[in-house]
Amino acid sequence: MAHQLDKSVPIPLYYQLKELILNDIKDGTLQVGDAIPVEKELSAIYGISRTTVRQAVAELVQEGWLYRVKSKGTFVKAPKIEQSFIQALGSFNDQIRDLGMTPRTEVLELEVIDVPGFVSDKLNIPLGSKVIYLHRRRFADNEPIVMVKTYLPYNKCKFVIERDFVKESLYPVLGESLETQIRKIRRYIEAVESEKYDFDYLNMEKGKAVQRFISIGFNYRDEPIEYSIARYRGDKNSFEIIITAT
CATH class of the missing domain: 1.10.10.10 (Winged helix-like DNA-binding domain superfamily/Winged helix DNA-binding domain)
Structure with missing residues (x-):
């Protein structure tokens, strides 16, 4: 100085x-x-x-x-991770690599379950249907920064259950079939207070903010294929939004 x-x-x-x-x-x-x-x-x-x-x-x-x-x-302080995925379809791994960091994914759960009521409406499938439930913790340079819970309609995405999401990213896997390729995403963003789930999995302190993203991914027919809830550490992430005049 x-x-x-x-x-x-x-x-x-x-x-x-x-x-x-x-x-x-x-x-x-x-x-x-x-x-x-x-x-x-x-x-x-x-x-x-x-x-x-x-x-x-x-x-x-x-x-x-x-x-x-x-x-x-x-x-x-360690800088926040600046992410631009709000307006992009790129994978988490690509985003983190582009920032010069090393991504890592831990798969906590990957199973077929009955569709929860709050997911049934979002995926436009009836109660009693099956969905694939994928629960992941994602890291940048070995520091946990986001938890993601994803639901996929089983009848369209059953091939996903055999894949290794420690090594693979979800969107490229879904992109292997025209029926499940994500062509559009609708995202809802809000700041919420951290809770025990975040303390346990993201090493967060009580009272810190969480950025919650709810994403619905659609195929070329505008059918919902993916419903995800992501919880990002507010102290480790910032998000870029680019708005262009039309």
């Missing part, structure tokens, strides 16, 4: 300090887990008030670049 603030320009000093710290994080000068100088030290280095320092650091904490440990200091 050997840079200087420019007090002659009309840019707030707290914002200049914030950008200096952020640049050091982005260029690797400050690594994940490194402590930044304490408030008093930053004030002395840059000749600014502690109130100004406090505002810069507080915003970086709020934005997820830094985190505080009581009585120990302020440290560089």
Whole structure:
């Protein structure tokens, strides 16, 4: 942090300090887990008030670049995983590899069950029908970031039950048949409070937010083929949406 603030320009000093710290994080000068100088030290280095320092650091904490440990200091936080799958049909594995990370999937359950009532309506199949239930925990660089529960109509997707989803991705497998290839997805997004399920599987702390995605995938006939509920760690994921004017 050997840079200087420019007090002659009309840019707030707290914002200049914030950008200096952020640049050091982005260029690797400050690594994940490194402590930044304490408030008093930053004030002395840059000749600014502690109130100004406090505002810069507080915003970086709020934005997820830094985190505080009581009585120990302020440290560089691991960045959130930026995902663009909201508007894409690509697989989770491809998304994570594109970010330079290593994906991994743990299959917790893969079985044929009676269709739950809340799924029957979404897949447009009657109660008493069978569905394939696929329950997965998915990792980026060995850190769990999302839990996914997927339901598929058994009569159309029975070939899926024999596949290994530790090694394979669901959408490419479904794409092997024209009848089950996903051509369109409707997604519903909401922030919900974490619960015991998230504590157990995602190593989350109580009170942290979860980003819940409900996805319905359709084939070329606009028939629902997939119903999935994904729970993403709010502290480890951010999502990009691109809107283009028409």
